[in-house]
Amino acid sequence: MASSLTILVVVVVLALAFDYINGFHDTANAVATVVSTNVLPGRTAVLLAAICNFVGAFLGVGVAKTIGGDIADPNSITQPVIAAALLGAIAWNLLTWYFGIPSSSSHALIGGLIGSIWCFRVLSDHPAGASFAALIQSKGVMLTLKALVISPLVGLASGFILMAILLWLVRRFTSSQVNRGFRTLQLGSAGVMALSHGSNDAQKSMGIITMALASYAATQGEKPDLTVPVWVIVACATAMALGTASGGWRIMKTMGHRIIKLRPINGFAAETAAATTILIATWLKAPVSTTHVISSSIMGVGASKRVSAVRWGVAGNILIAWVLTIPISALVAALLFWAIHGLVM
Numbered sequence: 435m436a437s438s439l440t441i442l443v444v445v446v447v448l449a450l451a452f453d454y455i456n457g458f459h460d461t462a463n464a465v466a467t468v469v470s471t472n473v474l475p476g477r478t479a480v481l482l483a484a485i486c487n488f489v490g491a492f493l494g495v496g497v498a499k500t501i502g503g504d505i506a507d508p509n510s511i512t513q514p515v516i517a518a519a520l521l522g523a524i525a526w527n528l529l530t531w532y533f534g535i536p537s538s539s540s541h542a543l544i545g546g547l548i549g550s551i552w553c554f555r556v557l558s559d560h561p562a563g564a565s566f567a568a569l570i571q572s573k574g575v576m577l578t579l580k581a582l583v584i585s586p587l588v589g590l591a592s593g594f595i596l597m598a599i600l601l602w603l604v605r606r607f608t609s610s611q612v613n614r615g616f617r618t619l620q621l622g623s624a625g626v627m628a629l630s631h632g633s634n635d636a637q638k639s640m641g642i643i644t645m646a647l648a649s650y651a652a653t654q655g656e657k658p659d660l661t662v663p664v665w666v667i668v669a670c671a672t673a674m675a676l677g678t679a680s681g682g683w684r685i686m687k688t689m690g691h692r693i694i695k696l697r698p699i700n701g702f703a704a705e706t707a708a709a710t711t712i713l714i715a716t717w718l719k720a721p722v723s724t725t726h727v728i729s730s731s732i733m734g735v736g737a738s739k740r741v742s743a744v745r746w747g748v749a750g751n752i753l754i755a756w757v758l759t760i761p762i763s764a765l766v767a768a769l770l771f772w773a774i775h776g777l778v779m
Contacts, residue, residue, distance in 0.1 A: 438653045441513040445646040448520040450673045452527075453639035456539040457487065457677020459527050460631060460724060467701030467732070468624040473617045483628040484679035490632025491671030495662040496719030497634055501641025502648070503660045504574030505544070506551050514774055515554045516646050519546035522767025530755060537755045538723030543638055544578050545763030553768040557775055578721050585711055585722040586730035586756075592707035593734025600703055601738070616698035623705035628678075630712035631724045636674040638721060640666050696732075704731040726756060 465479035474482070523542040530537040604612045643666045648658035696704075708724070708731040715722040 438513065438650055441517070442646055442650045445513050445517050445520070446643055448517055448524070449639045449642045449646070450669060452520050452524050452539075452543070452642070453636065453670050453673035454677035454680075455524055455527050455531075456635055456639070457484075457674045458680045459531050459539055459677075460635060461678050461680075465624060465628070466728075467696055467704055468620055470696050471617070471620065471698045471701045473620045473698055473701070474624070479624065480679060482625060483631075484675045486625050486628030487632035487636065487678045488671045488675035490629040491636035491640075491674060492667060493629075493633040494716060495637060495640060495667070497637035497716060497721050498640035498644060498662050499660060500574050500577060500719050500721055501543075501638050502644040502662070503641075504577065505547050505572055505645075506574075511551055511554060511645075511649060513646055513649050515550045515771060516547075516642060516649065518550035518553075518767045518771035518774065519543065520642065521770050522546035522549060522763045522765075525766050526759060526763045535755045537759050538582075538725050539635065540638055540721050540723045541578070541582060541756075541759045542763040543642070544575065544721070545760035546767035548575065548760070549764030549767035550771040552764070553771045553775075557772065574721075577719075581715060581720040581722045582726070582760075585715060585720075586726040588711050589708050589727040589730035590734040590737075592711060593704050593731035594738045595734075596707045597700065597703040597735040597738035600699055604699070613698050616702045620698050620702045620705065623702045623709065627705040627709040627712075627728065630709040630716070632671070632674060633716045634712050634722060635724055636670045637716075639670045639673070643670070696735075700732075700735050704728065704735045707731045707734070723756075 461480055461483060465474070465476075465483045468474050469476050469479050473479075520543070523539065523546040526537070526542040526545075527539055604615075607615075640662050644660055644662050647663070647666075648660055651658045705728070708728040711727050711731070712722060712724055
């Protein structure tokens with residue numbers, strides 16, 4: 435039987451691996467538009483995103499506290515539960531990355547936690563019982579599910595509105611003047627988009643590691659502390675940046691070319707609308723999917739020109755992946771926890 439300390443080390447490594455995979459899976463969120471409009475070459479854009487992601491991870495820990503303490507009481511779960519959740523999320527991320535499908539690392543993680551915690555309660559005769567509804571209604575899960583629905587709608591609407599305003603403002607300029615001006619502006623919007631991604635997504639791994647540390651403390655008879663240690667912030671920021679620097683070219687092609695045909699003004703509008711939505715969510719301590727937000731913002735920008743400008747078949751496939759993310763991640767995590775239960779319990 436593995437010791438609690440050994441399992442803690444494994445969980446921390448898995449959390450950082452998830453953070454790294456999240457980085458390269460979501461690279462497209464920050465740079466797909468700036469690459470597809472030829473404002474920056476791919477490698478330069480990816481390095482810009484990596485730096486901004488690293489900086490963004492230091493903007494707060496509110497989302498980390500939601501993940502670490504509001505999904506479930508750390509006293510009532512074990513480190514193997516967290517390990518199974520991470521493995522479920524990683525499996526979904528790698529699958530969607532392989533097929534170039536933009537999906538949510540955040541909701542894969544939430545799904546993994548739901549599945550593994552539920553399986554743990556079933557197998558251990560937990561006082562909370564096998565009530566799936568009670569788990570879904572926890573503060574953190576409800577906040578995440580609300581954000582799952584609201585944030586893409588906000589991204590879609592804000593992308594549509596901002597693009598309509600910009601088109602009105604530049605109506606007297608020539609196409610070459612507009613392209614030249616927004617090529618410069620898009621450098622800033624891409625940086626802010628990457629910054630917002632780091633501010634929200636890096637905190638999810640911080641929350642998971644903090645949850646694992648609190649669970650370990652409980653097994654040692656100590657009072658769990660949900661304060662995010664500085665070393666956790668630095669480690670997660672670094673893992674996210676390194677993952678982003680490795681690039682996610684498969685998904686970048688989908689977001690940059692297959693949803694709509696982008697020009698610099700379109701990229702600026704989509705990035706600005708999405709970044710604003712994500713930064714507000716971070717301020718509200720709500721874990722949101724940066725993938726959902728930027729994808730819906732791109733759709734909103736395209737629809738502002740004409741509805742047929744959006745390739746709705748591609749958008750439909752993305753939507754299906756969004757719907758499946760939480761239940762499949764939950765199922766995989768539950769099966770993984772069941773499989774490893776006898777090895778470490």
